[in-house]
Amino acid sequence: MDIRFLAHSAVELIDGDTRILVDPFISGNPKAAVSPDELEPTHILLTHGHADHYGDVVDIAKRTGAPVLAIAEIATELGELGVENVFDPNLGGTVQFDWGWVKLVPAWHTSTTPNGTVSTPAGLLIMVGERLVYHVGDTCLFSDLKLIAQRGNHVNVALVPIGGHYTMDRFDAVTACEWIGADEVIPIHYDTFPPIETDAQAFKTDVENATESKVVVLAPGETHTVR
Numbered sequence: 001m002d003i004r005f006l007a008h009s010a011v012e013l014i015d016g017d018t019r020i021l022v023d024p025f026i027s028g029n030p031k032a033a034v035s036p037d038e039l040e041p042t043h044i045l046l047t048h049g050h051a052d053h054y055g056d057v058v059d060i061a062k063r064t065g066a067p068v069l070a071i072a073e074i075a076t077e078l079g080e081l082g083v084e085n086v087f088d089p090n091l092g093g094t095v096q097f098d099w100g101w102v103k104l105v106p107a108w109h110t111s112t113t114p115n116g117t118v119s120t121p122a123g124l125l126i127m128v129g130e131r132l133v134y135h136v137g138d139t140c141l142f143s144d145l146k147l148i149a150q151r152g153n154h155v156n157v158a159l160v161p162i163g164g165h166y167t168m169d170r171f172d173a174v175t176a177c178e179w180i181g182a183d184e185v186i187p188i189h190y191d192t193f194p195p196i197e198t199d200a201q202a203f204k205t206d207v208e209n210a211t212e213s214k215v216v217v218l219a220p221g222e223t224h225t226v227r
């Protein structure tokens with residue numbers, strides 16, 4: 001499975017013909033490595049409704065016909081906006097796909113879409129083939145990160161926000177990585193805007209000193225192959 005970092009919290013998980021696009025904030029993203037028209041996802045997932053995650057979801061879903069999975073209130077909004085194929089789980093819910101499954105788990109944050117829909121933010125456990133990816137979403141440090149990551153399947157790759165200001169910072173994120181215990185960690189949600197500038201290489205050093213996890217720092221547009 002390949003993980004393509006598109007900048008901020010936007011990633012593509014690519015496994016054979018499956019292309020799972022998460023949090024497609026591309027237009028208006030100063031670090032975006034692609035244009036929204038270049039993306040051809042088979043599925044789209046949202047962690048929450050903020051503009052820097054919701055992004056181009058409506059346009060991409062309508063153009064490609066890709067189904068969108070988002071928490072119930074956001075899924076309802078997307079349906080009202082003309083997205084034909086939506087999945088609307090809530091926290092704790094798992095949706096099965098032919099390539100694996102997605103489970104919505106808590107994140108401590110807020111969430112209002114650009115259209116005003118208020119909902120609860122989430123993290124995403126994404127099982128693709130034999131690999132479990134934990135997209136932590138936007139959150140502060142909270143102790144249930146340990147519960148979420150350490151019961152059930154082992155987390156192979158964790159996508160962890162490190163930018164601070166809107167989420168946990170790179171220091172709290174080290175503790176999060178200790179609790180998640182993933183094989184690999186990819187830092188996200190940093191350097192996009194001035195308030196969330198941080199030192200990803202220092203985060204890598206700190207995590208690799210404190211844990212068994214290996215940190216993979218990706219530039220926007222870079223792809224990492226998960227073995």
Ligand code: NI
Nearest residue numbers: 048050109138
């Ligand atoms: Ni947010």
Ligand code: MN
Nearest residue numbers: 050052138166
């Ligand atoms: Mn955000």
